[in-house]
Amino acid sequence: MDTFVRDGLTFDVTDSGPAGGEVVILLHGFPQDRRAWDKVTPELNAAGHRTLAPDQRGYSPRATPKSRTAYGLDQLALDVIALADAAGAARVHVVGHDWGGAVAWHLASRHSDRVASVTVLSTPHPAAMGWAFTHSDQWRKSGYMVFFQLPWIAERSVHRRLPGLYVKTGMTAEDAAKYAEKFATPASLSGGLGWYRSMPASKAMLSSMKRSAKAKRAAAPSSAGAATAAPRSRKVQVPTTYVWGSHDFALGRAAAEKTAEFIGGDYEFVEVPDAGHWLPEVNADLVSEAILQRITSAGATDN
Numbered sequence: 403m404d405t406f407v408r409d410g411l412t413f414d415v416t417d418s419g420p421a422g423g424e425v426v427i428l429l430h431g432f433p434q435d436r437r438a439w440d441k442v443t444p445e446l447n448a449a450g451h452r453t454l455a456p457d458q459r460g461y462s463p464r465a466t467p468k469s470r471t472a473y474g475l476d477q478l479a480l481d482v483i484a485l486a487d488a489a490g491a492a493r494v495h496v497v498g499h500d501w502g503g504a505v506a507w508h509l510a511s512r513h514s515d516r517v518a519s520v521t522v523l524s525t526p527h528p529a530a531m532g533w534a535f536t537h538s539d540q541w542r543k544s545g546y547m548v549f550f551q552l553p554w555i556a557e558r559s560v561h562r563r564l565p566g567l568y569v570k571t572g573m574t575a576e577d578a579a580k581y582a583e584k585f586a587t588p589a590s591l592s593g594g595l596g597w598y599r600s601m602p603a604s605k606a607m608l609s610s611m612k613r614s615a616k617a618k619r620a621a622a623p624s625s626a627g628a629a630t631a632a633p634r635s636r637k638v639q640v641p642t643t644y645v646w647g648s649h650d651f652a653l654g655r656a657a658a659e660k661t662a663e664f665i666g667g668d669y670e671f672v673e674v675p676d677a678g679h680w681l682p683e684v685n686a687d688l689v690s691e692a693i694l695q696r697i698t699s700a701g702a703t704d705n
Contacts, residue, residue, distance in 0.1 A: 527661040
């Protein structure tokens with residue numbers, strides 16, 4: 403399979419490994435593409451798994467709508483379901499990094515019947531992220547999201563900083579060069595920035611931020627616990643692994659550690675000391691190992 407189609411949009415996809423293997427769908431982040439998984443898929447394929455790595459909405463040239471409402475998580479998740487359908491897979495293992503991680507969380511929460519396991523890299527659970535905005539310095543780390551709302555200006559600013567931005571934040575020069583070539587013009591970044599422009603990144607994040615802010619305003623000595631209570635959110639029940647680099651420039655420790663409170667089933671948190679944000683490219687061996695362990699564990703649970 404080289405492509406799949408949903409609602410008139412054609413997505414490019416890399417399909418590798420044994421055709422009869424369990425299906426693992428790999429979702430990249432921003433600003434990346436399906437090649438983010440090139441160092442991960444060989445290990446998964448060698449273990450007998452079929453891997454599907456799509457260029458997601460906004461990254462595939464024939465699947466780049468102009469409307470910002472086209473990049474909501476509901477639509478992004480349905481793209482993944484369409485890929486699973488095209489592959490003939492009733493249930494799939496989902497792996498997501500960065501924004502792909504946000505889609506993975508959404509799938510695990512809203513489409514759990516289609517998800518055998520989920521492995522998320524870097525991105526905390528959205529409700530944990532919302533909590534961290536008002537209980538840590540996450541708001542400072544995420545300030546760029548506000549800037550990304552600006553049309554035209556954000557495209558040119560990000561384009562001007564590539565590939566130096568990748569290298570400065572820990573990516574190898576080789577990987578940085580391939581992505582800089584992919585995003586060769588400011589216009590080539592508009593699809594990826596559309597994900598930010600559909601924000602807040604999720605209703606859970608927005609509602610938790612509002613609740614936390616309200617709790618802080620209302621907090622008194624007799625009710626101090628209300629200011630730090632975790633926001634309510636639907637708990638993820640599918641087997642889950644969350645991998646986070648301790649030196650991630652964009653996603654801090656508070657949200658990473660808070661994520662456990664939003665998992666209702668089998669869960670493992672893997673902190674990678676001294677690792678940064680670009681885990682699939684820089685820490686591929688560890689990522690492959692975490693994914694394979696999660697798939698194996700999920701299979702044991704099913705049995």
